[in-house]
Structures are given as C-alpha cells and as structure tokens.
Amino acid sequence: MLKILRDYLRLLxxxxxxxxxxxxxxxxxxxxxSLQAHLAEANQQLAGFQRDADRYFGGNLEQLIAHYATSSDxxxxxxxxxxxxxxxxxxxxxxxxxxxxxxxxxxYSELLLHPLADIREEVWQHYSxxxxxxxxxxxxxxxxxxLLAMVxxxxxxLLWMLLCWPFRRPQQS
Numbered sequence: 001m002l003k004i005l006r007d008y009l010r011l012l013x014x015x016x017x018x019x020x021x022x023x024x025x026x027x028x029x030x031x032x033x034s035l036q037a038h039l040a041e042a043n044q045q046l047a048g049f050q051r052d053a054d055r056y057f058g059g060n061l062e063q064l065i066a067h068y069a070t071s072s073d074x075x076x077x078x079x080x081x082x083x084x085x086x087x088x089x090x091x092x093x094x095x096x097x098x099x100x101x102x103x104x105x106x107x108y109s110e111l112l113l114h115p116l117a118d119i120r121e122e123v124w125q126h127y128s129x130x131x132x133x134x135x136x137x138x139x140x141x142x143x144x145x146x147l148l149a150m151v152x153x154x155x156x157x158l159l160w161m162l163l164c165w166p167f168r169r170p171q172q173s
Contacts, residue, residue, distance in 0.1 A: 014149040021144020025137035026130045028107045031115070031123045035097045038119060042090040049083055061087055092116065104136075 050061060057063035065087060068080025093116070100110045111120065131137075 010149055010153060013152050014145040016145070017148030018141045018145030019131075020141075020148070022131050022137055022141035023129060024108075024144070025134070025140050026132050027123065027127060028111055029132060030127060031111050031120060032097075032100055032107055034119050034123050035093060035100060035116070039090065039093040039097055042086065042093055045086055046083075046090055049086075 046061070049064060050059075053059055053061045053064040057067070065080050065084045068076050068083055071077050071080070096110070096114070096116050096119075099114065100107050
C-alpha cells in the first residue's frame with residue numbers, strides 16, 4: 001500500500017511540475033505581447049510629432065525636441081521635456097522588444113535578466129493562467145515536471161536515509 005501511495009505521489013509531483021512549467025512560456029508570451037502593445041502605443045503617441053520632425057527637421061525627432069526645449073515659452077519648453085520622455089520610452093521599448101525577439105532563448109533570458117520592471121509587473125498582475133500547446137511550451141512543462149519529481153524524490157530519499165541511519169543494524173562480518 002505504501003508503494004502505491006508513493007507512486008501516486010510521484011505522479012502528482014510530476015503533474016504539478018508540468019502544469020507549473022507550462023505557465024512559464026505563457027507568461028513569457030504575454031510579456032512579449034505586452035511589449036509589442038506598449039511600443040505600438042508609444043509610436044502612436046509620437047506619430048504627430050514625428051510628422052512635424054519630418055516636415056521641419058528632416059525627420060530628426062531629436063532636433064524637434066531641442067527646438068521645444070530652447071523655446072522661451074515655458075509651455076513649449078515643458079512640452080519638450082514631455083516629448084523627450086516619450087521618445088526615450090519608445091527607444092527603451094524598441095530595444096527591449098529587439099532583445100526579446102533576438103533568438104529562441106532570448107525571451108526567457110530577457111525576462112529573467114533584463115525585464116522592463118513596469119511591464120513585467122503589469123503582466124504579473126493581469127496574467128491569465130493558460131496552457132500553450134506549442135512544442136517548446138510542452139517540452140518546458142514536461143522537463144519541469146520531471147525535474148520537480150526527481151528533486152523532491154531525491155530529497156525525501158535523503159531525508160529517509162538520515163532519519164533511518166541511527167536505527168540501522170550493524171552488519172556482521
């Protein structure tokens with residue numbers, strides 16, 4: 001009976017690890033989609049200013065920002081600061097999305113090592129748990145399940161050996 005219970009526990013651990021592992025590719029996918037959405041919004045916000053830069057400064061948005069900043073009118077000067085902040089945010093989003101899409105593994109490394117904290121937090125708060133049925137997500141989930149089951153079983157085996165060690169019968173020669 002104990003062996004059957006242990007086998008079911010092993011299956012339960014594998015299943016729990018697989019489901020948890022399947023969530024990681026889903027979260028990464030939602031982070032990438034959020035990056036794209038924020039970049040589209042930033043581009044839309046800057047579109048009118050970019051048209052002005054195209055018309056008056058040969059397409060150079062930095063020159064338009066400098067023009068706003070050097071204006072003697074405090075409203076235009078403050079607008080230049082806001083425009084500069086919007087342009088920096090767009091650049092930050094473009095850079096993050098480019099790094100995110102660089103290779104097969106870059107979405108995971110980008111989210112783990114260099115995420116945009118505000119977007120990661122936003123995705124975390126609004127994350128809808130899902131199961132992606134893509135080959136990489138399934139492989140990630142199965143590997144997670146296998147690793148979790150193996151680690152937990154190894155820990156229990158080690159704990160069992162440590163607990164049983166004092167009660168071990170000495171071997172006779």
